[in-house]
Amino acid sequence: MERTMPMAPKAPLTLSLRSARILSIAVLAGIGIGYLGGAITADADGTTPIGFVLMRIIGLFAAVALFIDRRGQMAQSSDALLDERERQQRDRAYVATHQIMVLTLFGFFIWSIIARFIDGWMPGQEQALDLLSGFAITSMALPGIILAWREQPEDADDAA
């Protein structure tokens, strides 16, 4: 049976490898500092300092850009659209994402136990929702981020 070349998904955005990696740092820094820092330093009435809100916005836009970039789209693609190497890359990115997110959740869980004994910081209802948002956005962007950092630069023959 004749094989047909898998049709790579048409991504709305194709970033260079360097741009994708810079954006991935913006996502992790923006979301990490913006949501976690914002939750920790929130005022008594629940207001988040403006600097952290700006960090969140930067992280959110970077996450959306990475999500619609070809790497993010590859992470969302069905098996039929990818060849065996790309399927393997995608699957490995999801395994790594799962491990990172479970470790993060487990870290919060451990902190929630320790915080009771040392009277440490615990998020209020609004901060918990903020942290959940940051967690969800990071989960969405992480497979594309991992693919960007594992990607090999193309050589001249690839373009031919």
Place this chain on the structure above:
Amino acid sequence: MLNNDTANLHNRLALFRAEAGLSRRELAEQVGVNPQTIGFLERGQYGPSLELGLRLARVFGVPVETLFSLEPFRPLAASLAEPRSMTGDR
């Protein structure tokens, strides 16, 4: 980074492709993968599935062990030099 545990898998894909006058894109179309995957295979950064290895061998009309080996292939220069030295001995 090596994928699919290719540390002990060697191949002569680039040599056979050049001999056949095929671009990576043309070879990729014949075996049903994306052209970048041919580059990964040639650089030893990805070990193909048995099915893909067999399809590649079929394109060049050779047994799969002619293209892929667990032992390093002898350098082409060494293979070419051998018959010449035999001729010189005569």
